[in-house]
Amino acid sequence: MSVHRRLTIATGAVLLTLAVSGCSGLGRSMVGTVSYETAHDIEVTVTSPGVRGCHKLSPGGATRVRNATLVDMRLFRTRDCRGPNTYVATRTSDQIAPGTLTWRSYSVVH
Numbered sequence: 519m520s521v522h523r524r525l526t527i528a529t530g531a532v533l534l535t536l537a538v539s540g541c542s543g544l545g546r547s548m549v550g551t552v553s554y555e556t557a558h559d560i561e562v563t564v565t566s567p568g569v570r571g572c573h574k575l576s577p578g579g580a581t582r583v584r585n586a587t588l589v590d591m592r593l594f595r596t597r598d599c600r601g602p603n604t605y606v607a608t609r610t611s612d613q614i615a616p617g618t619l620t621w622r623s624y625s626v627v628h
Contacts, residue, residue: 546568547568547569548626549587549588550566550587550588551563551564551586552587552591553584554580554581555580555582556576557578557581562575566587570626571625572594572624575624579622580620580621581614581620583612584611586609587608588608589627591605591606591626592606594622594624595620595621604621605627
């Protein structure tokens with residue numbers, strides 16, 4: 519492999535890394551979708567929510583959440599993102615245990 523080709527590949531890798539990290543920084547979006555199932559079995563999908571603040575889920579809460587974004591998130595059983603939470607890594611999902619409270623909000627780990 520030529521030196522020029524290796525330099526081009528290395529430069530491309532650096533630019534891709536910067537682009538991905540820039541998309542999930544403060545003031546940006548999560549890049550991807552957060553999908554959840556409500557307590558009434560309704561599927562809701564949010565595309566590229568912001569990374570700042572506390573995001574409320576449907577009024578009845580969510581029983582299952584899929585994080586198909588580029589950043590990790592925390593799920594809360596309160597409407598104000600306070601108290602104990604459940605960590606959901608990027609590209610994973612979680613669901614509540616039977617008989618427990620639903621998740622009511624989430625925040626982004628950054």
